[in-house]
Amino acid sequence: MKQLITIVIPVYREVNNLERLYERLEKMTGTLPVFAWEYLLVNDGSPDHSLELLRQLAKRDAKVKVLDLSRNFGKEIALTAGVHEATSADAVICMDADLQHPPELIPKLVDEWQKGGEIVATIRTSIDKQPLLRRAGSYIYYWLMSKISGLDMVSQTTDFRLYDKKVIVAFSKATERERMFRGIMDWMGFRKVYVKFSADARTEGSAGYSYAKLYNLAVNSITGFSLWPLRLTGYLGILITSVSGALLTWMFGNYFFGSQEDYTPLAIVVVANTFLIGIVLMSIGLVALYIGTIHTEVVNRPLYIVRERLNFEEKPDHT
Ligand code: UDP
Numbered sequence: 001m002k003q004l005i006t007i008v009i010p011v012y013r014e015v016n017n018l019e020r021l022y023e024r025l026e027k028m029t030g031t032l033p034v035f036a037w038e039y040l041l042v043n044d045g046s047p048d049h050s051l052e053l054l055r056q057l058a059k060r061d062a063k064v065k066v067l068d069l070s071r072n073f074g075k076e077i078a079l080t081a082g083v084h085e086a087t088s089a090d091a092v093i094c095m096d097a098d099l100q101h102p103p104e105l106i107p108k109l110v111d112e113w114q115k116g117g118e119i120v121a122t123i124r125t126s127i128d129k130q131p132l133l134r135r136a137g138s139y140i141y142y143w144l145m146s147k148i149s150g151l152d153m154v155s156q157t158t159d160f161r162l163y164d165k166k167v168i169v170a171f172s173k174a175t176e177r178e179r180m181f182r183g184i185m186d187w188m189g190f191r192k193v194y195v196k197f198s199a200d201a202r203t204e205g206s207a208g209y210s211y212a213k214l215y216n217l218a219v220n221s222i223t224g225f226s227l228w229p230l231r232l233t234g235y236l237g238i239l240i241t242s243v244s245g246a247l248l249t250w251m252f253g254n255y256f257f258g259s260q261e262d263y264t265p266l267a268i269v270v271v272a273n274t275f276l277i278g279i280v281l282m283s284i285g286l287v288a289l290y291i292g293t294i295h296t297e298v299v300n301r302p303l304y305i306v307r308e309r310l311n312f313e314e315k316p317d318h319t
């Protein structure tokens, strides 16, 4: 029995890339006939003709499996759906459809997997034609994330990764809704190996991730992995309360047991007010602790809805 490797690819507005992607995948898998291959393309509610193209590919080649989601759920969920459906795979490779993740690198990922890597991640060494703002944003994001989540998050790693079956099984137990796919994978641990590559600029179509979407993703991953911003408010409250509390005691002492320096009642009221603000901030920090517990409990609705499956033998019972 050959080991099965499933390549999961989220597809959103990629009509111009699909054919070339398929050809490059075919060429690459042709060089590794020791494995059985499967291309699992997840159509994430593309408004263009991506689905028709995917149908044609599925008809032409039984290796091509198509999962059609009922609407656009976003890349993170599309990836999740694909990985959930890759039930019989020994390894899953995730990659983008826009050819920014060169299929030619896959043999190297597979090689590292065979040597014992459970997650084989890739690091992008150059980002051609990426605007400065985007690069700066990505740098700040990784810096902040690794600071606050305490996870090993290497800057410039991509979603182009290989996961061992063990990781995939563990992943299916993650239930949160606001998700950052890579973040969950990083959180799970496992033996990780890095492979470098330089990304090609997107040749067709435009990047589907607007700044607004990237911002949402960053916020989700920050709130998803820690309540650090809210806790910070709490710490600020403790600081303000203790400083103004000490000052207030000092002022009252002076006021009542009169020394040379007197404070006007107004000054005392101002400090007393600051003291109260400190208490309010502390309470917000406390609320954060409760929200934290609720947040981990309240995640239940299905993550995505499947409209149709092409070339799947049996329907897995995930959805
Ligand atoms: N994608 C998706 N749903 C979306 C947006 C993007 O499935 O709502 C897919 C897209 O087809 C591509 C991958 O996610 O395969 C990465 O998208 P893109 O190239 O736009 O993002 P970037 O390269 O900027 O991360």
Ligand code: MG
Pocket (backbone or CB within 6 Å): 096, 098, 100, 202, 207
């Ligand atoms: Mg891209």
